[in-house]
Amino acid sequence: MVRQMFRIVSLASVASAVVLMAWAAQSGSARAAGWIEKGIYLSGPNYDGDLPSCEAALGEITSRFESTQARFWNSNVQILGYERVREVAYSPWAKGTVPRRFCSAVADVSTGRKHVVNYYITEDGGMIGATWGVTYCVVGFDSNMVYSPACKMARP
Structure with a gap:
């Protein structure tokens, strides 16, 4: 049981490390929004310039x-x-x-x-x-x- 839990945790750690490395490699340059970012409402800078006096x-x-x-x-x-x-x-x-x-x-x-x-x-x-x-x-x-x-x- 302990061995199986250790294997699951190790596999999850390796998978998250791979995802983070892929993301870090892309973040150094301009890139399009990824599937995670597209899942969140990102409307961009929609300023109207309507400021009070x-x-x-x-x-x-x-x-x-x-x-x-x-x-x-x-x-x-x-x-x-x-x-x-x-x-x-x-x-x-x-x-x-x-x-x-x-x-x-x-x-x-x-x-x-x-x-x-x-x-x-x-x-x-x-x-x-x-x-x-x-x-x-x-x-x-x-x-x-x-x-x-x-x-x-x-x-x-």
Whole structure:
């Protein structure tokens, strides 16, 4: 009984190794979808470019900024309001890329100072790609330097 189980497991291991090697050999170059991929709904990049205005993301930015400051930086800094909200660019890259609306605003922060906010709205960039998403950076509050220098990486 044990010998038979060992033989089945060994055979399954060899079969899966052969399948993986065949798949790896093909993945190095452009190839058509295989039978496994065709069994899953793959519609491709069907973007419609319908993104909300720059003002639509400000509530989300305010909420996430306050949450991030409190949770990770032990700070009670908040964004109180915005001024000079403007679009900087719309899908500035090659045709067929994910549509993005790049924006900029000046935020009134509870510290009494004004800070530039660079952000972009991405089509299908929200939770599980169900809606648009926003990525932002407040100049002077990029403590872990993700968008350094001075939030430049959040611009086009």
